[in-house]
Amino acid sequence: MSVRQSQMVLVLxxxxxxxxxxxxxxxxxxxxxxWAALMGRGDATTQxxxxxxxxxxxxxxxxxxxxxxxxxxxxxxxxxxxxAGPSVLGVSSGATLGVAMVALGGASLGWxxxxxxxxxxxxxxxxxxxxxxxxxxLVMGRFRSRTALLIFGLMVGYLTGALVTVLQAGADxxxxxxxxxWGMGSFANxxxxxCVFILVALSGxxxxxxxxxxxxxxxxxxxxxxxxxxxxERKLTWSALGTAGVLAGLVTAWCGPIAFLGxxxxxxxxxxxxxxxxxxxxxxxxxxxxxxxxxxxxxxRWAGVPLNAVLSLVGAPVVLLLIMGRGPFGSAGKTGARx
Amino acid sequence: MSEAQLVMxxxxxxxxxxxxxxxxxxxxxxxxxxxLGRNGAGKxxxxxxxxxxxxxxxxxxxxxxxxxxAMSPGRRAEHMAFVASTPPRGSALTxxxxxxxxxxxxxxxxxxxxxAAALEMADIADWIDVQLDTLSDGMAQRVMMARAFNQAxxxxxxxxxxxxxxxxxxxxxxxxxxKWCASGKSVxxxxxxxxxxxxxxxxxxxxxxxxxxxxxxxxxxEAFNAQKARSILTGEA
Numbered sequence: 001m002s003v004r005q006s007q008m009v010l011v012l013x014x015x016x017x018x019x020x021x022x023x024x025x026x027x028x029x030x031x032x033x034x035w036a037a038l039m040g041r042g043d044a045t046t047q048x049x050x051x052x053x054x055x056x057x058x059x060x061x062x063x064x065x066x067x068x069x070x071x072x073x074x075x076x077x078x079x080x081x082x083x084a085g086p087s088v089l090g091v092s093s094g095a096t097l098g099v100a101m102v103a104l105g106g107a108s109l110g111w112x113x114x115x116x117x118x119x120x121x122x123x124x125x126x127x128x129x130x131x132x133x134x135x136x137x138l139v140m141g142r143f144r145s146r147t148a149l150l151i152f153g154l155m156v157g158y159l160t161g162a163l164v165t166v167l168q169a170g171a172d173x174x175x176x177x178x179x180x181x182w183g184m185g186s187f188a189n190x191x192x193x194x195c196v197f198i199l200v201a202l203s204g205x206x207x208x209x210x211x212x213x214x215x216x217x218x219x220x221x222x223x224x225x226x227x228x229x230x231x232x233e234r235k236l237t238w239s240a241l242g243t244a245g246v247l248a249g250l251v252t253a254w255c256g257p258i259a260f261l262g263x264x265x266x267x268x269x270x271x272x273x274x275x276x277x278x279x280x281x282x283x284x285x286x287x288x289x290x291x292x293x294x295x296x297x298x299x300x301r302w303a304g305v306p307l308n309a310v311l312s313l314v315g316a317p318v319v320l321l322l323i324m325g326r327g328p329f330g331s332a333g334k335t336g337a338r339x
Numbered sequence: 340m341s342e343a344q345l346v347m348x349x350x351x352x353x354x355x356x357x358x359x360x361x362x363x364x365x366x367x368x369x370x371x372x373x374x375l376g377r378n379g380a381g382k383x384x385x386x387x388x389x390x391x392x393x394x395x396x397x398x399x400x401x402x403x404x405x406x407x408x409a410m411s412p413g414r415r416a417e418h419m420a421f422v423a424s425t426p427p428r429g430s431a432l433t434x435x436x437x438x439x440x441x442x443x444x445x446x447x448x449x450x451x452x453x454x455a456a457a458l459e460m461a462d463i464a465d466w467i468d469v470q471l472d473t474l475s476d477g478m479a480q481r482v483m484m485a486r487a488f489n490q491a492x493x494x495x496x497x498x499x500x501x502x503x504x505x506x507x508x509x510x511x512x513x514x515x516x517x518k519w520c521a522s523g524k525s526v527x528x529x530x531x532x533x534x535x536x537x538x539x540x541x542x543x544x545x546x547x548x549x550x551x552x553x554x555x556x557x558x559x560x561e562a563f564n565a566q567k568a569r570s571i572l573t574g575e576a
Contacts, residue, residue, distance in 0.1 A: 080429055214443055220430035221437070221471075224423055225483075228390055229444040229490065230416030275431040276470070 003280055006272055010287035014062065017294035021058045025049070025301065053188070056195055061187040061297040062290040063198040064251045065261060069289020070205055071247040072262030073281065077216050078240045079140065082322060083150055085263030086248035089136060090156030091129045092259075095252035096183070097160040098128020103179050104164075104171040118194075122253040129249030132156055133241045184306035185256035187297050194254045201250050205243045206286060212239070213278040259308045260315025261296075265289040267322060344368065345389070345494060345525060350398035354384040357550035361398060364546070364558065366527070368493060371520050373536055374529040375568055376548035382529035385548065386496045389527060391415050402493065416444045420487035424499040426479035428472060434458065434482050435467040441490040461485035477508040484515060494525040501532050513539035533565035547571050 001009075023034055027049055036042035037050040068086060075084040075091075086092050102124035136152070143149050168176055182189070190198075209216070215236055218226040227233050251258060269275070269284045299310045344367055351360040359381050366372055376382045387393040389400055391407035400407045402418055410418075420441070432440070438457050442449035458464045463485060471479055480500060487495045497516070501509040513535045516526050520541055528536070536542050542563035548556050557571060 214440055217432060217436065217440055218444070220432060221427040222423075224392075224421065225427055227392055227412060228416060228419070228421035228496075229440065230413040232412045270431070276433055277436055 065289040065293020068262040069265030074244040089153040092257035094132030095125040095129035098124035125253035133245035185308040420491035517541035
């Protein structure tokens with residue numbers, strides 16, 4: 001199957017997942033009523049369900065999945081580490097701490113509303129995630145091995161986890177409940193405005209990646225080779241980490257610290273035989289991320305379990321297979337560990 | 340890309356601290372320079388300073404009249420390429436991808452036919468769709484050499500490119516470098532592989548890096564002689 005053909009399949013999958021999410025739900029509406037509401041006719045309740053609940057939720061899932069997939073690809077390329085991803089390197093933990101400071105710390109100081117001021121929450125996530133990214137960029141030169149980098153992510157997770165626990169202990173019940181709920185992950189929290197934010201960031205990131213493809217390719221051959229092939233190391237470092245961090249931070253702000261999606265998406269793409277040049281991988285990663293998120297959201301609605309539970313149940317085995325040197329689909333094993 | 344002259348003027352490197360300079364040298368297009376020195380003598384530091392990756396402690400390196408440290412990375416890449424002692428590992432790029440990127444880095448046209456022609460010339464056309472990572476060290480190093488040749492407009496810097504190769508591989512690499520010089524590219528080679536260099540027969544300029552304590556660096560303008568090089572390096576000359 002060529003790259004083009006597999007991308008067509010992914011688009012088709014996204015359409016199917018999207019449509020099934022749009023025309024099913026706990027409200028048990030019938031098709032004609034749903035269709036009419038989408039066209040702007042019919043009763044107000046159905047219109048509200050379609051336009052205010054289902055559509056933005058599905059859009060959010062598609063855009064966030066794509067954003068996390070791209071973020072994961074950029075991190076795996078930059079750190080030349082197949083186990084890199086927003087949830088592994090501590091970026092999600094940093095964003096979580098940022099949100100906790102706003103939602104829990106802020107609430108107890110009385111300057112944030114109980115259901116979390118969205119603007120300050122986004123800022124908190126971006127600052128928290130960004131701080132970890134900057135820290136990573138500053139210290140990664142000292143790490144001799146891939147393992148050290150992963151341990152860094154793990155330790156950042158412990159540190160931020162401890163601080164979050166402290167904040168939780170002092171928070172009032174309402175803020176605590178909202179925060180715990182946010183931490184389970186969901187695409188239903190945002191509205192149209194958050195969709196627009198993520199779409200803008202995603203589009204900008206896709207354009208940047210498309211223009212930087214060759215440099216990212218060179219980077220996979222090591223920094224010495226890349227630098228002598230014309231890559232400006234400093235510029236690539238900050239723009240790649242910045243892009244990956246903003247994508248992960250924004251998604252985390254609205255959807256919670258989403259597990260595994262950023263890590264697993266590029267590997268699923270590689271398992272289908274698409275690897276190597278970033279120009280080849282870019283759209284496949286974006287579409288696969290979107291399709292995966294829509295699928296996971298479908299499972300969430302069908303089984304009634306939190307998003308992060310669904311993703312961890314699927315994602316953890318994927319990582320285990322990776323560590324054992326096998327791609328998610330066995331035969332693609334050798335490409336699994338490569339970038 | 341016009342061919343350009345490499346000039347070192349009163350060059351002092353950041354390493355070793357004892358200093359191996361000041362180095363003064365001009366290398367014309369198609370010229371060669373073999374850099375010798377014991378472990379830690381500063382061979383890699385010199386190569387990286389020439390490549391514009393390290394700022395020298397003092398003095399200047401210029402290429403075609405422009406100081407390399409002040410050139411943009413892209414402009415430097417058009418002029419010169421770098422070959423390290425080990426080929427990169429862990430990349431999923433294919434051999435065709437690598438050579439295509441090299442042509443791009445050298446600001447040459449990099450269409451499928453250009454890549455095919457470049458691979459044909461390096462005698463690795465069969466590997467076009469093979470992943471670099473699945474090749475042996477020796478085979479991958481040949482790809483990295485082809486990459487450098489296709490990227491560089493004027494000069495290739497090589498840091499012990501044969502360190503991990505077998506006897507035949509060493510001979511092939513040294514032989515290729517001779518052809519590069521003949522085609523007008525400057526070759527700057529740091530190596531411990533004295534016999535292979537002598538056998539290849541093209542080297543006629545060599546720089547032995549030594550600290551003042553060891554007698555200072557030496558620049559020799561004569562056909563390379565492994566026996567003589569060894570006695571200089573061991574301090575018996």
